[in-house]
Amino acid sequence: MTRSARLLLVLTIMSGCSAEQHGVEEDDYDWRSQTGYSSAMLYRLREISELQSSESERGKPVDTRVWATVLRQTVWEFNVESANMCAKGLYTKQSCLPALDPPWLTEAQDTSPTEKELGRRADWVNAHVQRLWDGVCEDFKVSHPKPEDYMGYCSIE
16 A cells, blocks of 8 residues: 555656756745645655554455555546646657557456555556656756756755
8 A cells, every 4th residue: 555655746746856847945835845845744744554454454465456546546637637747838759659558447446456466556656757757857857957946856865
């Protein structure tokens, strides 16, 4: 389940990378930085909740239906973010590719794939998200070469 949370974080942060490339103004930076703190805090809250619930449910089998649903939602969100960037003419080499359409994207909600299969799916989704992330951030670094300009958007540490 933490892989899914990481993918959602990447998509959330990736939306910050899609900022206009005309120049980072101080006011804009402050606003985005404040929004980034909220996103990071919400991510941490989800992480803490996940940790608490997993500790209380230790020994119980993983609900593969929930994991499968989160992976499908992640693919849909990735497709929306990528399409939005493409429509704005941003990072077209990475964002204007065909939408992700794995065979399991439209499977029924009650489908319960194996944990091994879900791990394979998560790795596949992560590879696609990472490819877009890397491309967008590399392009962003070219237009904003100062580390203080791009690190707030393109660093996950």
